[in-house]
Amino acid sequence: MEPLIYPTVAICALFLSVACGNGSSMIGTDAATTAGNGGSAFGGTGGGSLAGAGGATPDGGHNSPTGGAGGQGGTVNLSGGARAGSGGTPGSGGAADSGTHTITEFTISAAYCAPNGITAGSDGNLWFTEFLGNRIGRITTAGAITEFSIPTGASNPYGIARGPDDNLWFVEASGNKIGRITTIGSITEFPLPTAGSVPYSIVSGPDGEVWFSENNSKIGQISTTGTVTEFVVPAAVGSETTGAKPRGIAAGPDGNLWFTNQGGGFVGYISTSGIITQFKVPTTGSQPYDITTGPDGNLWFTESASSKVARITTTGTVTGFSLPSSGASPLIITKGPNSTLWFTENFSNSIGRIATNGIISEYPLPT
Numbered sequence: 001m002e003p004l005i006y007p008t009v010a011i012c013a014l015f016l017s018v019a020c021g022n023g024s025s026m027i028g029t030d031a032a033t034t035a036g037n038g039g040s041a042f043g044g045t046g047g048g049s050l051a052g053a054g055g056a057t058p059d060g061g062h063n064s065p066t067g068g069a070g071g072q073g074g075t076v077n078l079s080g081g082a083r084a085g086s087g088g089t090p091g092s093g094g095a096a097d098s099g100t101h102t103i104t105e106f107t108i109s110a111a112y113c114a115p116n117g118i119t120a121g122s123d124g125n126l127w128f129t130e131f132l133g134n135r136i137g138r139i140t141t142a143g144a145i146t147e148f149s150i151p152t153g154a155s156n157p158y159g160i161a162r163g164p165d166d167n168l169w170f171v172e173a174s175g176n177k178i179g180r181i182t183t184i185g186s187i188t189e190f191p192l193p194t195a196g197s198v199p200y201s202i203v204s205g206p207d208g209e210v211w212f213s214e215n216n217s218k219i220g221q222i223s224t225t226g227t228v229t230e231f232v233v234p235a236a237v238g239s240e241t242t243g244a245k246p247r248g249i250a251a252g253p254d255g256n257l258w259f260t261n262q263g264g265g266f267v268g269y270i271s272t273s274g275i276i277t278q279f280k281v282p283t284t285g286s287q288p289y290d291i292t293t294g295p296d297g298n299l300w301f302t303e304s305a306s307s308k309v310a311r312i313t314t315t316g317t318v319t320g321f322s323l324p325s326s327g328a329s330p331l332i333i334t335k336g337p338n339s340t341l342w343f344t345e346n347f348s349n350s351i352g353r354i355a356t357n358g359i360i361s362e363y364p365l366p367t
Contacts, residue, residue, distance in 0.1 A: 027126075027128065103365065103366055104143075105366065106139065108133075109147075110147075112133075116131045116157070117157075117158055117161075117170070117201075118160065119160050121183055125138050126138070127139075128160065129160050129170055130157065131156050131157060134155055134157070135149050136160070136170060138185075150179060154175070155177065156172060156174040157175075158200050158201070159201040159212070161210070163180070164210070166183075167180050168182075171199035171202050172189070172199065173200060174198075177189045177199075178199065178222050190226040192214070193230060194216065197215075197230075198214060198215035199220065200214075200246075201249045201259075201290070204251065208224075209221050209222065209223055210222045211249055211257045211270075212249065215246060217244045218230045218232055218233060219259060229274075231274045233261065233276060243263065243264075244263060245262045245263030246259045246262070247259070247262040247289055248260040250291045250299065252293055253293055254314045256271050257269060257270050257271075258293075261288065265280060265284070265286055265287070277316075282318055283306045283320060287304045287305035288303055289303070292334050294311065294341055295336075295340070296339065296356040298311050298314070300354075303330070304346070306322075307326060307328045307330065321354060323352065323360060325345060325348040327347055327348070328346070329345065330343050330344065330346070331343070331346050338355075339357075341354050345362065350365060351363045
């Protein structure tokens with residue numbers, strides 16, 4: 001498992017967690033206003049470590065960016081849209097973004113805590129993991145932060161999701177456990193049967209269970225009472241590495257759980273009965289990372305090594321879209337409003353947006 005030494009972000013609608021290698025640890029929120037046909041609210045509960053809460057965002061847009069520097073309050077105004085990416089053609093949502101985005105950052109008390117996954121809770125707050133701080137955090141929409149220590153030391157919590165029982169479920173990548181935290185902060189841990197499984201992402205499944213990826217070749221399922229079942233992901237024909245390395249996981253529109261196989265260069269799905277199917281990503285060495293269900297009924301995923309965002313249909317047809325910033329290394333992705341998806345760019349320190357017609361916009365973070 002690679003260390004978190006570069007600025008990385010995880011989007012939660014207009015809230016995002018920022019893990020900075022320079023010692024600053026923050027949670028950010030992006031408030032947006034639009035001209036023209038206006039913005040629609042991000043809302044509801046998302047899959048995996050992503051969810052929506054509050055705010056609004058503009059429709060369309062692919063012009064060159066202009067951005068003001070952030071002041072002491074940690075805000076930055078981005079006016080006039082953003083850069084266009086290759087692939088796709090402008091449709092009804094492809095007009096220039098004439099809105100203003102204001103990014104506000106909230107500092108976590110402990111430096112180097114590396115906030116990572118984030119999701120919306122049943123209590124109306126946002127919940128996030130502190131990968132290096134070994135805590136689960138809660139932040140209100142006004143920015144008040146409360147932290148809860150995980151009983152297992154150095155557990156490296158990563159993904160987090162709202163479960164079917166309205167508790168928050170998270171993975172412990174180094175602790176080799178799945179954790180559950182109530183909205184009042186009570187934590188219960190469940191050990192995984194396979195040593196060194198390295199759980200990463202987690203999502204509430206359509207079957208009322210919680211599903212998670214294990215970077216050591218498995219997909220896991222845990223009941224709300226703590227019973228764990230594991231399914232081996234085979235190294236498919238044409239794999240680029242020895243053994244599978246599942247990373248992102250999402251509940252698909254077809255009732256299956258979709259996942260990225262980062263090491264093998266595949267995207268696949270597992271049925272709730274454990275049947276696995278995989279599809280090869282066309283770009284060699286792409287390292288597919290995160291995945292989410294899009295507003296168009298397809299699955300969308302990031303290719304961290306090839307700097308692309310890609311779309312895959314439920315029948316396995318893949319279309320890739322290159323980012324304007326070369327070497328951006330897109331990581332986390334989530335569904336947004338107005339036929340868009342939002343994603344993080346690890347190395348370019350930006351937030352990206354892609355419309356379902358393939359138009360890409362990028363917005364720099366203030367820090």
